[in-house]
Amino acid sequence: MTEVTFSIQYNTQPGESIVVTGSIPELGEWEVNKALRLDYRDGGHWLGAATISGDFEYKYAIAYDFGTALTCEFGDNRKCALADGLARAVLQESWRPHEVDTNVLYSSFFVDGALRPAEDRIAPATGKYESGPVVRIVMRCPQVETGDSVAVTGSCAALGDWDEAKALVLSNVDHPVWTGEFNTDAGQEISYKFIIKGKDGKVRCWEEGDNRSLLVSKSFGKGDLWVKSDEFFRFKANWRGCGVAMPVFALRTKESAGVGEFNDIKKLVDWSDKVGCALIQILPINDTVAKQKWTDSYPYAAISVYALHPMYLNMKKMGTLRSETTQKAINEKAKELNALPEVDYEAVMKLKSRFYKLLFDEVKEEFFKDPAYQAWFEKNKEWLLPYAMFSYFRDIYQTPDFTKWGDFSSQTFEQLEVLADPKKDDYTDISVHYFIQYHLHLQLQEAAGYARSKNICLKGDIPIGIFRHSVDAWMYPNLFNMEMQAGAPPDDFAVDGQNWGFPTYKWEEMEKDGFQWWVKRLTQMAEYFDAYRIDHVLGFFRIWQIPMNAVTGLMGYFNPAIPIHIDEIRSRGIHFDYDRYCKPYIREHFLGDKFGEYTDYVKSEFLEPQDHGVWVLKEHVDTQRKAANLLAPTETMSMADRARNEKIKRGLWALHAEILLIEVPGSNKTEFHPRVRMNTGCKSFEELDGHSKSQLYELYLDYFFSRQEEFWAEKARVKLPAIKNATNMLICAEDLGMVPACVPGVMKKLDMVRLAIQRMPPDTTQSFWHPQDTPYLCVASPSGHDMSSIRGWWEEDRAVTQKFWEEILGHHGSAPSMCEPFVVYEVVNQHLWAPCILAIFPIQDIVGMNGNLRRNPPQVEQINVPANPEHYWRYRFHMNMEDLIEETSFNNSFKKMIMDAGRRSAYGTHTQ
Known part of the structure; x- marks a missing residue:
């Protein structure tokens, strides 16, 4: 048994005290009333002790004297490993505060993607407990490039006596926590600092600020452990990265078939890796097949919040038909569709649907026996079976409007299980949707894994609403106000407002089970994405x-x-x-x-x-x-x-x-x-x-x-924490439009990244938003899918662009009538140098910097026209990604822009 002393510095408010809650009985096994309560000492110092054996997890929390509620510190549980025979241990630690900008670095976007460590982790350095007191240094630091390491150097021999070549390299086995042990003398005061060392052993950077210090108690001896936990490597600059925005359907490669596919994402990853982008942002990718017409191209009207869209499958990766004649005809049609300048949605779906059904008929017996498929089916059965039955009834009745399905207009899961019995004659027409969704899962999972292997993350998109005629509305009518429609009030892009047609949510009903509809949806999304955009986060307020x-x-x-x-x-x-x-x-x-x-x-x-x-x-x-x-x-x-x-x-x-x-x-x-x-x-x-x-x-x-502000803030504070805590993905919230004053504060408390669009300043007295004014927790972008590209916007209003030319770009004289490449370059470069965490550019704006690569006229580059509720979403990038990858001169130029702006290095400086 080890006597463990918990020591932490924190200035509480009257009525508050600090407790330790954890995984063992001595710490209450995470029960609030049984947590270890620490004693207050002078200067905000809190101490408490417990006799513990073995390893355990724990967290510090604020307890309130008037009740049992706890406010836990930020982050994952702390971990402590106690060696056998350890007599005493002191855990000297720092409170992990919320509302710190760098907290976002602990999301999966960074720890599993952009700053993912090398597969061969660094082994821990261990002290010799029989030789005297052991110091264990613990540092949380996700902001380290793959292959680099955190080391500590200081005023004792074990830390190299300030010789950086002899610094103690810490272990990242428990990434993003770095640990290492060394022996010291009792009563010895040690000054130290953390450094980052590269793969070649050279120092990449020293942390900023004064030396740190630790003093091991004079009473410590053999078998005693002193744990010094530090937070926040003091970098000269915060991490800042660059991303590219491209809908999957807009991707064009030599291997696709008239529409971008999940397999094509890998080519976009290759290009992103070449230029230094850390993120790929896409639009929603869920199944929207409702009327089986081009109107289904609208990606925000999914018939399921789980099912992926069948058009994103690469047919060649699925298999080959036994009939060479049929396969050849399909290949030729795919090639013909791939040459079109835009997506022919109906032709693509007709071709691929035919292929899926033919291939399924040939392989279904073996398919159903595949153990990997069987495991996946059981894991996803809760949404997969209703989706397959919905698709089946949609095709039988020739409408997605389930109110017209007679006896099947309302069904329970148990009833659907009976209808989907594999022994029934229509099982093939139902199970083909299992087949399609499984292959979609495999191909998207492969693309996501490939991206992560390159330290690049996929950023998904969560629509604020659901389609009125969807699986979710069919199965969970109690969660939606079907007699209402969601939309947006008027703005400069839609003067009459927007009507999306989605039913609104019954939030009180959703709250009853802890918002499980949202939690399950996001949990599945986290299989593929490490970040996501909440479309219209204002909807969580009102x-x-x-x-x-x-x-x-x-x-x-x-x-x-x-x-x-x-x-x-x-x-x-x-x-x-x-x-x-x-x-x-x-x-x-x-x-x-x-x-x-x-x-x-x-x-x-x-x-x-x-x-x-x-x-x-x-x-x-x-x-x-x-x-x-x-x-x-x-x-x-x-x-x-x-x-x-x-x-x-x-x-x-x-x-x-x-x-x-x-x-x-x-x-x-x-x-x-x-x-x-x-x-x-x-x-x-x-x-x-x-x-x-x-x-x-x-x-x-x-x-x-005025009157709604606190009311709306309270509504959001009920919903958004459940959304945030469902996964560890980075949340980027679209908060454009008529933004209540309470929104920024609520989002900051939840470490949500906001959106800053240059043409839509939050201050309505301004004409534009200057990128240099963007807060750190923001995505800065010159345009988005609901608006024209930089070039298209430049030609819309001469007076506006002249004002922009003078006020934002700082030029004199008459602005160019056409948006020349150097103008796009200046706008993109402004965003790259912005202090915000991410600068994300539509691919149209990136190639707009090059007169030979850009597409003309610029008006054809706009993906959506919000004022048109019947817009055809058919935009495709005009270049094959293979060809863009080979544009060495352009790619090197863009890479240099990113590097010069400090968005290529994890340390915020040009280090390569």
């Missing part, structure tokens, strides 16, 4: 909710939210008129502006006159949804009629939006949400009297920018 009878985002409101009560309105001296404030305000004098030559037709067909130039909508178009359905184009309609209907439809939508307040359902006309942007282009607001206008606008500002 979602923009749109009723089903509306179409545009203008008709939405925040949920949850503290509404405006009718008493607030009246207390400001406003005469409240429900019809005037809550029903469409339609007047004769502005109808011509909205409908032009169709005004008289609209008045006769869709409007009813009231007194004195007042109009109301007729019942058959009294909601946006009704107008959309009535005026939808048909296959036989002429282009002129299509254009007419589109103009009238949008004009009617604008009339629907001529309201000031949206009633809270069930409030009996007493509670309201203000219509977003009521003060911008809204005739109903413009034509109020001055007093009502000013007072209502004050309520508007209070609603959107």
